[in-house]
Amino acid sequence: MTNHETSDTAQWGLPDSAVCTAAVELARGVSPVFLHNHCVRSYLFARELAAADGLRGGVDYDEEVVFLASVLHDLGLTEYGAGDQRFEVEGADAAARFLREQGLTHDRVATVWQSIALHTSIGLGHRFGTEQAVCHSGIDTDVAGAQQDRLPEGFAARVHAAWPRHNLGFAITEAIARDTQANPMKAPPFSFPAHVDQLVNDAPRLTFAEVVTNAGWGDEFPQLA
Numbered sequence: 001m002t003n004h005e006t007s008d009t010a011q012w013g014l015p016d017s018a019v020c021t022a023a024v025e026l027a028r029g030v031s032p033v034f035l036h037n038h039c040v041r042s043y044l045f046a047r048e049l050a051a052a053d054g055l056r057g058g059v060d061y062d063e064e065v066v067f068l069a070s071v072l073h074d075l076g077l078t079e080y081g082a083g084d085q086r087f088e089v090e091g092a093d094a095a096a097r098f099l100r101e102q103g104l105t106h107d108r109v110a111t112v113w114q115s116i117a118l119h120t121s122i123g124l125g126h127r128f129g130t131e132q133a134v135c136h137s138g139i140d141t142d143v144a145g146a147q148q149d150r151l152p153e154g155f156a157a158r159v160h161a162a163w164p165r166h167n168l169g170f171a172i173t174e175a176i177a178r179d180t181q182a183n184p185m186k187a188p189p190f191s192f193p194a195h196v197d198q199l200v201n202d203a204p205r206l207t208f209a210e211v212v213t214n215a216g217w218g219d220e221f222p223q224l225a
Contacts, residue, residue, distance in 0.1 A: 008162065012044065015067045019102045026098060027071050030080040034166035035175070038142055041163050043070035045151065046138025052150050061130040065108050068099065069115035069135045076116075077175045084185045086193045087176060092117035120192040143169060177201055 009016050014024075028036050046066055047057060057063030075081035076091030083090040092113045099109045115135040118125030122140070126133035140146045148156055177200035180187040187197040189206045197203040209221045 012162070014040075014043070015064050017064060019099070019104060020064060020067055020071075022102055023068050023071050023098070026080070027075070030078040031074065032171075032175075034168055034171045035074050035077060037163035037166065038168050038172070039071045039074055041159050041165075042073070042135075042138040042142045043067050044138070044159050045141045045147075045156075046070060046134050048151050048155060049137045049141065049147055050134045055130070055134065061134055062108065062111070065111050065131045066115075066134050066138075068095070068104075069112045069131070070138060072098070072112070073116045073119050073135070073139060074172075077172070077179065082179075084183060086186055086188055086191055087179060088120055088192075089117050090186075143172070173200060 008014065014020070027039060031039070043066065047063070050057070050061065050066075055061055057066070072091070072095035074087070074091055075094040076083075076085075076087030076089070081087070081090045081094035083093070085093070095116055096109050096113045099112060104112075111129060111131050114128050115125070115132045118128065118132065119136055119139050125136045137147060141148055141151075173196055176193055176196045180193050180197035180203070181201045184197070184203070187194040187203065189211070190208075194203070194206075198205050212219050212221050
């Protein structure tokens, strides 16, 4: 870890156990700056939002697990996490492999996997547990600004000064679209990657009516008024 990274960890109170340090080094080493910055910001926002809800790290939730899930959640958009599945699942699988190698317990690895695999699944991921919910809130806030009004005054500005956005929203859209264009298997129908693929790459828009019609069971889609 460089002196700058050590300073960041101390200044912001980032978890600094051996596994957390290894995770940061991995994510920083394989990710473009915009992506790594997003992952760190997601954790910082998650922690503050949890505090706003009266949740204390190390007491009400496993802060180390939330940190690991946040820092590693976009490995599926890197060469390290490349594969044929949608990026959320590839990232979850890559993170799980890495954390098992680091000696993390099965249950903690499973929680990280769920947090990452479901991080774009609004209305679903947060129902799996406190850590998953805390992680999701931070990621969602950094991308979509969902709960930024609940952050302490000036906090987001300080975080962005330390970890700039680099046009995150559109940079990550381009990264997803690049991968889905190269490998359409990464954009399963009705998924978030499929939406991005359609938006950026003008990929065919499969509808549920087409799925039902082509199923071969003779079901007729209703004619809606």
